[in-house]
Amino acid sequence: MNIRFYNAKILQTAEDHTFYITEGELWVQGNRISYIGAGKGDGAEDGKGTEPIRWEREMDVQGNLLMPGFKNAHTHTAMTFLRSYADDLPLQDWLNQQVFPREGQLTEEDVYWLNILGIMEYVTSGITSNFDMYFFPPMNAKASADTGFRTVQTSGLNNYGGTVELMEENYHIVNEMSDLTSFIVGFHAEYTTSKELMEGVAKLAQKLKSPVWMHNAETKREVEECRERWGMTPTKLTDSLGMYEYGGGGYHCVWFEEEDFEIFQKRKLTAVTNPASNLKLASGICPVKRFADEGIALAIGTDGPASNNCLDMFREMFLTSTLAKVREMDAACISADEVLYMATAGGAHAMLLEDCDSLAEGKKADLIMIDLQQPNMQPENNIVKNLVYSGSKQNVKMTMVNGKILYEDQQFHLGFDKTEVYRRANEIIGRMK
């Protein structure tokens, strides 16, 4: 589809990870951005000479903002069914008593529908891709392919479910299913996974030349118990098993020790912070400033809807910046630009998404429109700060993935009836009550 956006403010990403605004037009041809710049008359020509472009749609952006979509760099989307079901419990009790027994009852079809519900929520929040870990990766991928949403998956392999062989199978199925779906090697966490399985993961990663991802140092107890078991931290242990020959990273990364930072730096791993979940489960506050100071790449994720409980990157961005400030007791630490970079380009790089990190000619059209004509975006003293500190899902006017509009003016264009999706989600959890 060819779409011409005009009268737009276009948020572009500079090499130093700051942002600047270009005023004018953005053209989408097929699934890519073909032009960003000043208006060119009626837009009927691409400026390169000969062939006129047939626009399926020309949209007056009315001075609003086009920006890269948010990348939700860690989540368990299908956990939508447990939203507000079991809250206010410590992580281990919550997992063992509430989450695991109910997850065991999920069918493949359940996971499909619960992913559709999560994707609906993503597009309302300006999220254009997610980095997911859950059961039944092919069904998860099918939900993304069917709706037109972009999903990168990793494996949630652990002692209670999955095998390395099944992961390898899923790796190929998901990577080959669609342009919108991909798969990277991973496993749940050290505290749920035997050394033999972890060794298998390391071998598979080497065979497939894949990065490796896992939950890492989410709680203090997790790190303490790992030390008791292996005499080292989860980062050190997994590194010693040869996990990170092709990079990767960790989710949460709250309770990091000196040598963990060194390994992340040396192996060029990415730390994904999940601030809302870490607060709600009383896990702690991620040392984001230390990661930034060490030059370690950062990205931001919501974690799953059962632990957050929402899939809202505006809230995560605000928390990433302000929790760093209060943790360091330094209001100057972590700027709005740094956070916005993590939430867009940082996530795209962690997820190995090609050409989805920023708005520029040739990049994929994974972009969103932000309504600046809302009171929380006024006055326009600084648009990036407005986004990070006062932005809200309410400001998301449109979400486009791979050149296709999936959400616009509160309407979903995902090919599903929302009432039916809600009915199924309520039915799934209803069955388990």
Added chain:
Amino acid sequence: MNIRFYNAKILQTAEDHTFYITEGELWVQGNRISYIGAGKGDGAEDGKGTEPIRWEREMDVQGNLLMPGFKNAHTHTAMTFLRSYADDLPLQDWLNQQVFPREGQLTEEDVYWLNILGIMEYVTSGITSNFDMYFFPPMNAKASADTGFRTVQTSGLNNYGGTVELMEENYHIVNEMSDLTSFIVGFHAEYTTSKELMEGVAKLAQKLKSPVWMHNAETKREVEECRERWGMTPTKLTDSLGMYEYGGGGYHCVWFEEEDFEIFQKRKLTAVTNPASNLKLASGICPVKRFADEGIALAIGTDGPASNNCLDMFREMFLTSTLAKVREMDAACISADEVLYMATAGGAHAMLLEDCDSLAEGKKADLIMIDLQQPNMQPENNIVKNLVYSGSKQNVKMTMVNGKILYEDQQFHLGFDKTEVYRRANEIIGRMK
């Protein structure tokens, strides 16, 4: 205006500060709720016998939620002009170098328009009243009266502006201006106010039989310096000056000491927490659990848009609960019900708002409609948890104050053209750049 809401879920407040849902109808007659209960046929009769009600409007709520509006219990609304203007600075530098010099340039008319902008933002967030401290209280009150919004004010008196006499004058002007506007005695903070002025405040409070409010223990430095000056904390000092004969409370209340809790308990004062602002200015995390354990009343505020930077009670509710959890390292601490109570009834009581604390027959119609047919509100495992943990401004379908709809389906009904309000806000800060 008489409005009949039907097919509604109505969120009512129990005596033990929890919430329950009544399904059916809610009737508004004039500025009050006249009925809550099961449907009564076509609603043409009030069920008490004789007189048929003439409905100006009958609204099918379609199973969505009616709930009490949020009370924003501490803010400086007109600081909208400084939103995203000077961020990422410590509180004292931010105040002295960025805020105070620009506030000095504000005219009365500026404050009027900047309040209108803030009120627009309030209604998008389901806020039906605010507890404000700023310059030119009569202009602030006029903005509320003109838009139909409910505002309680206190004084920002300090060494650099205002007198006790002027406060007394404003007290009468604002309390008498409109049903929607009221005024309670207060001053800025110990660290900006001389002992003589504070003594004057105490006398005025006794004369007017008014509670007293101030910024209290927002930063560690503030408390340390107060100790150096007076050998006691701000709470102890103000109590010793006779401030709290008629109650009152403090904003922020982050760095509280043993005797402060005792005084708050003894004097029945309220602590207003401002979590987003406290994070962003790296002030600290309020000991909400301790206040709750001591039985001290709590309410929640956004603080001003220059320090937050948005006026969003959903974000504040999430933070109030989850910061308590991470502060105490206890995921079970502070429930969603407790937080929702603070954000509604708790604020109403702190602000001395009569009959605005909950939805019941005879209460004022300060209420909002929450769209449950959004993905972040599904499945409906627990509506209160959905509100507190995953709710968003995006879910606010309607905001009604004093029986009048001020916002509905993204449209403002405040009597002002939004473009004109934004133009003026940009012009005001533009003048100062």
